[in-house]
Amino acid sequence: MDWVQNIEAAGNRIAGHVRRTPVGLLDLPGLAHPIEVKWEQMQHTGSFKARGAFNTLLNGPVPRAGLVAASGGNHGAAVAHAARSLGHDARIYVPEIAGPTKISLIRDLGADLVVVPGAYAEAAERAAEWQKATGAAQIHAYDAPDTVAGQGTCLREWEDQGLQADTVLIAVGGGGLIGGAIGWLAGRRKVVAVEPANAPTLNTALAKGAPAPVEVSGVAANALGAKQIGQICFDLAQAQGIESVLVKDRDITAAQHWLWKSARQLVEPAGAAALAALMSGAYTPAPDERVAVLVCGGNIAPDPLA
Template identity: 50%
Template sequence: MTATMDINRERIAATEAVIRPHIRRTPLVEADLADFGLPASPVTFKLEMLQHSGSFKARGAFANLLLRRLPEAGVVAASGGNHGAAVAYAAQRLGIPATIFVPEITSPAKAERIRGYGAKLVIAGSRYADALAASETHVAQTGAMAVHAYDQVETLLGQGSVGMELEQDAPGIDTVLVAVGGGGLIGGMAAWSAGRTRIVAVEPEQSPTLHAAFAAGAPIDAPAGGIAADSLAPRRVGQLMFPIARAHVERVVLVADDAIKQAQSALWSSLRLVAEPGGAAAFAALLSGRYRPSPGERVAVLVCGANTNAVNFNS
């Protein structure tokens, strides 16, 4: 609990100041749900897929590498792809050796990014949990520093800077829809908002990690499948984020894979925004009607990743 208490507005702001020279302040796009064939209602998109390495994960990666003491053996990370790309990018920029473990389900686009940033890429097992176990063995053998994708204080502090930016750039937002995998992003954002803004979690029906944790009262293993399995299916949410989420996340909305595909297509067709499945999941909640804004409610949607080779989406 002490570590969780360290994840707060003051420390998020301090972390943002440290990582600011290394990250992009990502833009907002103002739109209306009528643009997507829904009842008219304003919607703000936070374009975190324009972040370095193609996702919000660069924030947490730089926070770890800049705030923690680094061993000569460098850093190691387990990832479905985006976190690995972010750690590889941050390590390259800071001149640090990096080894990234990914499962077989990692998309070719993400694997290419990791290799392109000069990290050593190791494919280990079929799911994220397998890659994590292999990375832990590597840490024990080499003394490298593990950079956890979501269950690390510095990771959540870095991801919380997304919430800080959004609050500063769009102060009138009532509700933020955030996709959930391990919970680093929503945990950091919920710690920043601390009840000031309604936070709604969105998960694929086939990877209901936070939904299962809320039902059980603690993080537990959940199914880990579906179209967004390489970014939103870690088996269970992190221990650090869970009490934050329980206190400050209003609810979890589940969306079908077809709804995520439709959200990808709609973002491209209407706004020419490219999003990977995990990056489009939050918008899928609006597009499918799983989350319906109240009259006058101002909603923001995190488009959190774009590491995909698919561009046209048949539109």
């Protein structure tokens, strides 16, 4: 598959439906250069997920039965937003661990919301059952070409905004965002995958040579809680020899606090995970290496302004 061509097409397709999110610089003690940051938590519904949702809906017909999606929260909100914007019905299945902030956001966006016991995998099972019973179009959260191409527009946009970094650190859940980034960059920059130690889906797959189920838990589980990495992401990451690092929950929380105190940016744990790799030393740049961090989500729970 020509990922660069597909992501270029996706960027043109979703223009006007998604925000061009801002970029900036942060000084982190101990680094020779400021960190380049893209504030993708400022995207519609608070995460990059709107990109993949709009690309999927705009790139094919939607059946009369509407849409169905399973989500840890952010994908469901994005599908609900895109569906409402384009005039489609949507049913969203989320696990209880999505938390009240994300559940309320999806409900407020007008979707038919179903909260199920368990984690993302249980929500995915229920969504598959609904799709089979009704013929609704299922919008996969991460392991579908249109989703991955849509998420790849984030890096396309960032380069258009003047990205200079040698290395980009990106948090990993199911792999849609980093898969799109790898597909777009095509080896032109180093990509480092960052995962919670309590949800090492890509790290485990790379070690074993194939996607494999893992147990997931921890502070970022409602966004980085896929139990198995997507095949698309795995194939791209393996082909390009992507480096994978793990961060502890306490380091993610410390990065969240630092972003608030130093940059007045309120982000969810998943959004702070990539920065946590730098702050904790899980990833140590070379002395002159220029590094960028993608801040990917801002649906913090509990919402301090609710």
